[in-house]
Amino acid sequence: GAVVSQHPSWVICKSGTSVKIECRSLDFQATTMFWYRQFPKQSLMLMATSNEGSKATYEQGVEKDKFLINHASLTLSTLTVTSAHPEDSSFYICSAPGFGSYNEQFFGPGTRLTVL
Amino acid sequence: GQQLNQSPQSMFIQEGEDVSMNCTSSSIFNTWLWYKQDPGEGPVLLIALYKAGELTSNGRLTAQFGITRKDSFLNISASIPSDVGIYFCAGPLGGFRDDKIIFGKGTRLHILP
Numbered sequence: 001g002a003v004v005s006q007h008p009s010w011v012i013c014k015s016g017t018s019v020k021i022e023c024r025s026l027d028f029q030a031t032t033m034f035w036y037r038q039f040p041k042q043s044l045m046l047m048a049t050s051n052e053g054s055k056a057t058y059e060q061g062v063e064k065d066k067f068l069i070n071h072a073s074l075t076l077s078t079l080t081v082t083s084a085h086p087e088d089s090s091f092y093i094c095s096a097p098g099f100g101s102y103n104e105q106f107f108g109p110g111t112r113l114t115v116l
Numbered sequence: 117g118q119q120l121n122q123s124p125q126s127m128f129i130q131e132g133e134d135v136s137m138n139c140t141s142s143s144i145f146n147t148w149l150w151y152k153q154d155p156g157e158g159p160v161l162l163i164a165l166y167k168a169g170e171l172t173s174n175g176r177l178t179a180q181f182g183i184t185r186k187d188s189f190l191n192i193s194a195s196i197p198s199d200v201g202i203y204f205c206a207g208p209l210g211g212f213r214d215d216k217i218i219f220g221k222g223t224r225l226h227i228l229p
Binding site for chain 2: 004006034042043044046049091093095104105106107108109110112
């Protein structure tokens, strides 16, 4: 299957700072990537769809000015959590559709964000 | 909106037992996906189903795409300790490879010592 990486795997930051998370497709190109957030013992909640060369599409209730998404190339999407607060602490996971014709998605290993 | 109802929410079993979990929806899906998530990691695709009635196996795992397109089940035979984790069903909201997918709430599998 397709390989998706994320960096960093975990990050701890102070309240009010911004944090950038990278998502890369390692052996394929992805014009679309997806960003999810997962709170403890809950399912994955889609935050936004990242589109290469155009603006991201955000799900209802997700603040686009707080969660900045940039899909600068066919293998890289970044999520920046701006002015992070403790309630933003969560597990952030990205995914990308595989290179076949079917609509499976392949997930990165996730980034654990802790805001103090 | 579309939802996936996954059951059971959690299971406590003995090693060696078989496991069955299912996923239902009020809407039709053209693809059913089953993922497993280990603690602190991203979900890993286990089985993908593309045709109504399709039965697919991956080792000890077997999944079926319901004939009505509104349900799917996943079976695990002869469970082992590494089967512990959260199993999610998921379905794409459209028919294209770039469409977003929605997830069920997961089935947490525990194996009793």
